[in-house]
Amino acid sequence: MPLQVGFDRLELQRILDLYGRMVAAGIWRDYAMDFGKEAANFSAFRRAAERPQARVEKRPSLRAKQGMWTLFGESGQVLKRGHELAGVLSPLERKLLKVVED
Numbered sequence: 001m002p003l004q005v006g007f008d009r010l011e012l013q014r015i016l017d018l019y020g021r022m023v024a025a026g027i028w029r030d031y032a033m034d035f036g037k038e039a040a041n042f043s044a045f046r047r048a049a050e051r052p053q054a055r056v057e058k059r060p061s062l063r064a065k066q067g068m069w070t071l072f073g074e075s076g077q078v079l080k081r082g083h084e085l086a087g088v089l090s091p092l093e094r095k096l097l098k099v100v101e102d
Helices: 009-024 085-101
Strands: 030-035 040-045 054-058 069-072 078-082
Touching: 009 040, 009 085, 054 085, 069 085, 078 085
Parallel strands: none
Antiparallel strands: 030 040, 040 054, 054 069, 069 078
16 A cells, blocks of 8 residues: 555646646636545645635545545535546536636
8 A cells, every 4th residue: 555645647737737727717826735645635726825616636445436536616515526537627627618718
């Protein structure tokens, strides 16, 4: 068992690509990453002093169950779970598309 869970290069690239597009759209301004024994988290913020607007969690222990990826909303609610990072990020991608269209 690893001492801490992390993101691999492709996962981090995917997350940071979305983060960059959200920053460019004026939705996010800051992020934080947390790596623990059970899970790795990427949190995105509108402003640094508030709760994250979105949090992506990688929890390998759930790989065989509902999937190791979870997207949490601002109040901690589960927005999406899954086995593939791209699918779990899709609600954020849709939000970005709405902003671009407006």
